Amino acid sequence: MVKVQARSVKREYSIVNSVGKKETLSVLKGLDLDINEGEFITLLGQSGCGKTTFLNLLAGLEKEDEGEILIDGKPLSERDFNRGVVFQNYALLPWRTVIKNLEIGLEIRGVKKKERREIARKYLKLINLTAFENQYPHQLSGGMKQRVAIARVLVYEPELVLMDEPFAALDAQTRESLQIELIRIWEAHKKTIVFVTHSIDEAILLSDRIAFMSDGKVNEIIDVNLPRPRFKYMTSSSEFLKIHEKISFLLQEEAERLQSYGAYL
Amino acid sequence: MRTGKHIKNILFRSIGLFVFLILWELAPRLGWVREIFLSPPSVVITALIEMLLDGSLMPHIVASLLRIFRGLLLAASVGVIMGLLFGYFRRVNQTLDLLFQFFRQISAFALFPVFILFFGLGEVSKTAIIFWASLWPILLNTSAGVRDVEPVLIRSVKSMGASKMYTFLNVILPGATPQIFTGIRLGGSYCVMAVVAAEMIGATSGLGYLVLYSQQIFKVPQMYAAIVALALLGIALNGMLGLLERFFSSWRKL
Ligand SMILES: Nc1ncnc2c1ncn2[C@@H]1O[C@H](COP(=O)(O)OP(=O)(O)OP(=O)(O)O)[C@@H](O)[C@H]1O
Ligand SMILES: [Mg+2]
Numbered sequence: 056m057v058k059v060q061a062r063s064v065k066r067e068y069s070i071v072n073s074v075g076k077k078e079t080l081s082v083l084k085g086l087d088l089d090i091n092e093g094e095f096i097t098l099l100g101q102s103g104c105g106k107t108t109f110l111n112l113l114a115g116l117e118k119e120d121e122g123e124i125l126i127d128g129k130p131l132s133e134r135d136f137n138r139g140v141v142f143q144n145y146a147l148l149p150w151r152t153v154i155k156n157l158e159i160g161l162e163i164r165g166v167k168k169k170e171r172r173e174i175a176r177k178y179l180k181l182i183n184l185t186a187f188e189n190q191y192p193h194q195l196s197g198g199m200k201q202r203v204a205i206a207r208v209l210v211y212e213p214e215l216v217l218m219d220e221p222f223a224a225l226d227a228q229t230r231e232s233l234q235i236e237l238i239r240i241w242e243a244h245k246k247t248i249v250f251v252t253h254s255i256d257e258a259i260l261l262s263d264r265i266a267f268m269s270d271g272k273v274n275e276i277i278d279v280n281l282p283r284p285r286f287k288y289m290t291s292s293s294e295f296l297k298i299h300e301k302i303s304f305l306l307q308e309e310a311e312r313l314q315s316y317g318a319y320l
Numbered sequence: 321m322r323t324g325k326h327i328k329n330i331l332f333r334s335i336g337l338f339v340f341l342i343l344w345e346l347a348p349r350l351g352w353v354r355e356i357f358l359s360p361p362s363v364v365i366t367a368l369i370e371m372l373l374d375g376s377l378m379p380h381i382v383a384s385l386l387r388i389f390r391g392l393l394l395a396a397s398v399g400v401i402m403g404l405l406f407g408y409f410r411r412v413n414q415t416l417d418l419l420f421q422f423f424r425q426i427s428a429f430a431l432f433p434v435f436i437l438f439f440g441l442g443e444v445s446k447t448a449i450i451f452w453a454s455l456w457p458i459l460l461n462t463s464a465g466v467r468d469v470e471p472v473l474i475r476s477v478k479s480m481g482a483s484k485m486y487t488f489l490n491v492i493l494p495g496a497t498p499q500i501f502t503g504i505r506l507g508g509s510y511c512v513m514a515v516v517a518a519e520m521i522g523a524t525s526g527l528g529y530l531v532l533y534s535q536q537i538f539k540v541p542q543m544y545a546a547i548v549a550l551a552l553l554g555i556a557l558n559g560m561l562g563l564l565e566r567f568f569s570s571w572r573k574l
Contacts, residue, residue: 114479138479146476150494150571159490160480191571211480 058127058215058247059090059113065121066108082108084271085122093245095238097258099302100268101309106251109268110217113249114140126215139208141218145200147192153203154179154188160211178206181240198229202236209240216248222257231287234261238284255302259295260285267302269309277301359541367541368548381549383525387443387518388511388557391450395511396504399455403462403500408492413463424460428453428514432521441522446515453514454507461503465496498569505561512554527553 066083082105090096098106111117112124115131115138124131139160147156157175166174179185182202192200201221208216222230238261241248252258258265259279267275281294289295341361348355359367371377406413406420428449435445473491482490519528527550534543 116475116479135481137481140476140479142472142476144472146470146472148473148477148491148494150497159477159482162490163477163480163482163486193571208480217479 056092057089058092058094059088059249060125060128061086061088061090061109061122062125063087063122064109064112064119064124066105066112066117066119082271083112083119086268086272088266088273088276090247090249091263093247094263095241095248095250095261097250097252097262097265098268099252099255099258099265101306101313102253104268104309105271106268107219110140110219110249110251113215114138114217116140136215137211137213138215138217139211139213141201141204141208141216141221143220143223145192145197145204147200147203147207149192152189152191153184153195156192156203157207157210159207160213164211175210178210181209182206182236196229198225198233201225201233205233205237205240209244209246212244212246214247216246218248218250220251220253223253230257237261242283255299255306256290258302259298260287260289265298265302267305269305269312275305356538356540359544363541364544364548368545371542371545377530377545377549380525380527380530380546381553383529384515384519384527384550384553387446387450387515387526388508391447391514392454392504392508392511394447395451395454395458395507398451399458399503399507400462400500403459403503404466404493404496406459407463407466407496408488413467420456420460424456428510429517432517436521446518446523449518450511450514453510457506457510458500458503461506462496462500465499465503466492468499469495498565498572501561501565501568505558505565508557508561509554512550512557516550 063085064083064087065081065085067079067081069077070080072078086105086109098109100106108117112119113131118132126134126136148159151159154172154175157178158171161171161174176185176188179188182205184199184202184206187195187199192203195203201224205218205221222233225233234257250258250261259281262279265277265279266273267277277298279298281289281292290299344358345360345362347353348358348360368377406416431452432445432449435448439445439448469492473495474487477487477491515526516528516531519526520532523529527546530546531543531550534540534546
């Protein structure tokens, strides 16, 4: 079943250019994408191609200028739908303890205090941070903060989880363990996840499908047919290497296109 | 071992104060300055203790403190509320910014005659001058605090479906709180300055009055004792407000 339909979505920003003149910068130039219910889809592409912009539209934090985004067939703006965003720099409220951070979504939804605490504790256990219930964010490591940020979103059971380079700031080991944890949680809850990363390996290991973006559009969709659960050793399997090569090629092509475009300017 | 180091540290930091006290003691004693103009600290401290013991100082301290608290409380209420509005609504900010920058530059002392004109010589104009002096640091710090709340925090609760009210109460207000209390601490030190000026005109109580009155009747040691009392009052108030500020910003990463 299709959860999200993006139909020729356009988004532009008005910016001031290098000589101080106002001009419009077209970021999304007619993006089409269907996202299936319960799938793990990753957006991949050169820096500046509009991944974050698209995610912001899905999050309802900004609005498209043209085209439309449908959730379960209805326009996003007309539906008060539950979504959760995991930001790259965690965005935890620094004056709230871990448990109180986990409760925010439930608080907004008017869940009673006792019930709130119970549900939050359940998720705290899920991310193995029970001992840190009453710590403040600045007392946690980066990896712990990111786990809290992920749990904070899952706690209110959003229909759609959006993650913008959530692991980019973490060291390789923490990153790997969080990837495994994320997949474990995702398999238990089967939420639809839209994930953004610059790491090809990460994209292949996590996703059902990879949407390759370039120049404000989705250029190509790559199915990842690796069996689950996936393990690190699969990075040497032929299927993995095939996909890796394909994406590398696309990125290379894109880099060359941008370079010649730059030379033309 | 540790306490020894601690004491050493305190001693080290007091060197400046000690040297100053010694020079102050020597200046009148050795005749560098006439003692009828400058009482040595030993005499000043004796006078201070005497005034404390015979109960003549306390009413003045209480009077000054009451004025400070009245003015500061008023300035904090008005300043925080206005600062929140000012910081939250961009439009309000844009239309009032110039005006506030202008007001902020007007010294409370310059306005004292104006307040007397409107409110007479009584307590109202005294409260007004203290209020004015401490209002601006509180208001401007509050609005800066609101504007400095990290946008990503606001976006994150918004994406969870938060209402404007929820966002304001749970993100903007707590996010701005440390800076609000910085403003209040600053306002407090302006208060102590303003109260002195206020008590020098048309007052019959307060430390500022005591300084001026002692000078007029030539009780020079008492005058210096009152000045020292004012300084100590300022330090105490600043310390108290500093603690409050620290308490409300404990979540801030060091
Ligand atoms: N608020 C804004 N105002 C003006 N321009 C913007 C704004 N947000 C994004 N842009 C521009 O839109 C383009 C796409 O930005 P976006 O953040 O979506 O890229 P991205 O694909 O997420 O890149 P990255 O991989 O580096 O995060 C960039 O050229 C950026 O400068
Ligand atoms: Mg981005």
